[in-house]
Amino acid sequence: MRNKNGIFCMAGGLALLLAALCLTGYNLWDDSRAADAVKGTMQVLKVETPVLEELDLPEEMIPDYLLNPWMPMPVREIDGHEYVGSIDIPAIDISLPVLSEWSYPNLKISPCRYAGSVYLDSMVIAAHNYKQHFGGLKNLEIGDAVTFTDADGNVFHYTVSEVGQLDPTQPITLWEGEWDLSLFTCTLGGQYRVTVRCIRTEDALV
Secondary structure, three states: OHHHHHHHHHHHHHHHHHHHHHHHHHHHHHHHHHHHHHHHHHHHHHHHOOOHHHOOOOOOOOOHHHHOOOOOOOOEEEOOEEEEEEEEEHHHOEEEEEEOOOOHHHHOOOOEEEEOOHHHOOEEEEOOOOOOOOOOHHHOOOOOEEEEEEOOOOEEEEEEEEEEEEOOOOOOOOOOOOOOEEEEEEOHHHOOEEEEEEEEEEOOOO
16 A cells, blocks of 8 residues: 555656646747747838938927827837837847737737837836746846837837836736836746836937
């Protein structure tokens, strides 16, 4: 009887170990898939969206969003998905497209606009904690630079002003407060939400 119990315990332990290895393998594959998915999109965005601050444009030119900050953010369609722009965070070496609308399927593709507008200094961007998405948010420090480029090529510069965590049971009110841009992702296991608050440092240049 004792031998049978030992065999059952050993079999159970091996099954748990195998399940853990399978889960780890899947997570690594999913992370790699997510990284590959955004590379092609970023290449298309960079080709199709000239950065206006790098062009020699008339100084008197006023961008549409300044004339009407309540305007919907323009989108660029790539492979059937609509993107409002891209986000760059050099401190954690990421340059990623940002989908116009948030959903769980969209989060598996790239970061998503969760709420707000960059023109109203109220945008919130959410992403999975994939290593090549927002997995490195927790490593950001106050003063780190963040840049968002919209689908028209307007560039918005920010600095990180706060890095923290929220309990997932709390209502998400990331768009409230004095911050101009908020970023968030879940910790491994989903126990907390890593949140990064940013302040705009200058207007987009055109």
